[in-house]
Amino acid sequence: MISGMTRMSFHLHCRRIDASRNMARYYTLAIEPTLFGETAVLRSWGRIGRRGGERTDVFGTEQEAVAHVLDLARRKHRKGYRPTKVASAVRDPT
Numbered sequence: 001m002i003s004g005m006t007r008m009s010f011h012l013h014c015r016r017i018d019a020s021r022n023m024a025r026y027y028t029l030a031i032e033p034t035l036f037g038e039t040a041v042l043r044s045w046g047r048i049g050r051r052g053g054e055r056t057d058v059f060g061t062e063q064e065a066v067a068h069v070l071d072l073a074r075r076k077h078r079k080g081y082r083p084t085k086v087a088s089a090v091r092d093p094t
Contacts, residue, residue: 014027029042040057
């Protein structure tokens with residue numbers, strides 16, 4: 001387990017805009033604890049201003065979830081997605 005990650009939420013918002021290709025896309029990643037002690041990676045994507053797709057993957061440990069998010073973020077960065085605001089991590093007060 002990664003030290004200091006217990007019961008934390010993490011959110012990353014990215015977008016890719018290329019006016020010459022009429023492209024305006026968003027991609028969000030989040031790590032959230034589940035009610036059953038697992039860790040979920042939530043993803044959403046689509047065209048800016050429209051509802052897109054969503055997917056949730058559940059992992060047994062936070063370490064697996066963080067590794068998955070880092071891999072996804074790396075792949076999106078290679079495709080030209082850039083963060084729209086600073087990634088945020090919030091500790092659950094409970």
